[in-house]
Amino acid sequence: MPTGIHHIGVAVADLDESIRHYRNALGAQLVHRAVSDSEGLEAALLRIGTDEIELMSALRDDSPVGKFMAKRGPGLHHVAYGVKDIDLALAEARAAGLELIDAKPRIGLNGRRIAFVHPKSMGGVLTELVEA
Amino acid sequence: MPTGIHHIGVAVADLDESIRHYRNALGAQLVHRAVSDSEGLEAALLRIGTDEIELMSALRDDSPVGKFMAKRGPGLHHVAYGVKDIDLALAEARAAGLELIDAKPRIGLNGRRIAFVHPKSMGGVLTELVEA
Numbered sequence: 001m002p003t004g005i006h007h008i009g010v011a012v013a014d015l016d017e018s019i020r021h022y023r024n025a026l027g028a029q030l031v032h033r034a035v036s037d038s039e040g041l042e043a044a045l046l047r048i049g050t051d052e053i054e055l056m057s058a059l060r061d062d063s064p065v066g067k068f069m070a071k072r073g074p075g076l077h078h079v080a081y082g083v084k085d086i087d088l089a090l091a092e093a094r095a096a097g098l099e100l101i102d103a104k105p106r107i108g109l110n111g112r113r114i115a116f117v118h119p120k121s122m123g124g125v126l127t128e129l130v131e132a
Numbered sequence: 133m134p135t136g137i138h139h140i141g142v143a144v145a146d147l148d149e150s151i152r153h154y155r156n157a158l159g160a161q162l163v164h165r166a167v168s169d170s171e172g173l174e175a176a177l178l179r180i181g182t183d184e185i186e187l188m189s190a191l192r193d194d195s196p197v198g199k200f201m202a203k204r205g206p207g208l209h210h211v212a213y214g215v216k217d218i219d220l221a222l223a224e225a226r227a228a229g230l231e232l233i234d235a236k237p238r239i240g241l242n243g244r245r246i247a248f249v250h251p252k253s254m255g256g257v258l259t260e261l262v263e264a
Contacts, residue, residue, distance in 0.1 A: 001159035004181035005137055008211055012255050021255065025228045026213065027133035048213065049136035075256030076208035079140055081158065081180065096157045123144050123153065124207030 001092065002081035006130045007045070007052035009078040011068050015057040019044050028053060034109040041065045043109050054080075054109075078116075079125060082132030086113045089129050093117060105131070133224065134213035138262045139177070139184035141210040143200050147189040151176050160185060166241045173197045175241050186212075186241075210248075211257060214264035218245045221261050225249060237263070 012018040022028035028046040035042045040063025043056045056077060058066035068077060083089035086105045093100060102115035113131040121127075144150040154160035160178040167174045172195025176187045188209060190198035200209060215221035218237045225232060233248035240246035245263040253259075 002181050004183040005140065008137065010257055018255055025230055049134050051136040073256055076211065079208065098157055123150055124205055125142055
């Protein structure tokens with residue numbers, strides 16, 4: 001079971017501008033920035049107090065974040081919960097009847113083991129589990 | 133400046149069913165439930181580990197959550213950041229050029245002083261400040 005919210009994912013149009021804005025408006029601190037060619041996105045992890053925000057911009061219109069932006073525009077994209085043991089958490093998720101996007105954990109941009117749960121299993125909320 | 137993420141707000145179609153689902157899928161615990169006639173919503177505050185999720189269902193189609201549901205369907209609705217002093221936080225938000233929905237703090241369903249920042253000031257993210 002989750003230990004709490006690990007981070008919130010936000011889709012943005014312009015990553016540099018959004019980093020500046022979160023820094024200016026909320027005192028956020030940039031802690032990591034990375035490109036994923038396979039997912040077609042560039043992401044920045046920012047610390048706000050004790051928590052994290054992941055800002056994501058699409059590198060291609062046909063990437064998952066690109067399609068999200070085309071359909072919904074910029075805004076809240078996903079919520080990630082921290083778990084101690086992601087293999088156990090995925091087994092519990094399966095037992096609870098959740099549909100998993102990632103049947104096995106994979107390595108996220110933050111270097112941690114992650115897996116996504118399908119939004120249709122979570123009332124429209126794209127939900128990530130992160131081994132924290 | 134925020135001390136971290138205070139909670140995530142999620143718009144849901146059926147509050148009772150969603151509470152059961154979050155309990156079953158994520159081990160969430162119901163801590164508070166309240167109706168706001170003025171906002172046309174019923175909300176449930178759930179604890180997940182060290183954090184909170186606010187599930188919200190519309191009481192009327194023309195309420196803010198009702199309109200959100202009609203436009204976007206169920207899903208992530210807002211993010212709330214905890215602040216120590218909401219009067220100071222609102223002054224800082226104004227100084228940073230943010231457009232406030234609530235010019236002065238008001239009392240939220242959780243009994244705390246809250247204020248909302250307009251999503252157009254936060255890249256499409258409806259953002260709440262909570263005096264925690």
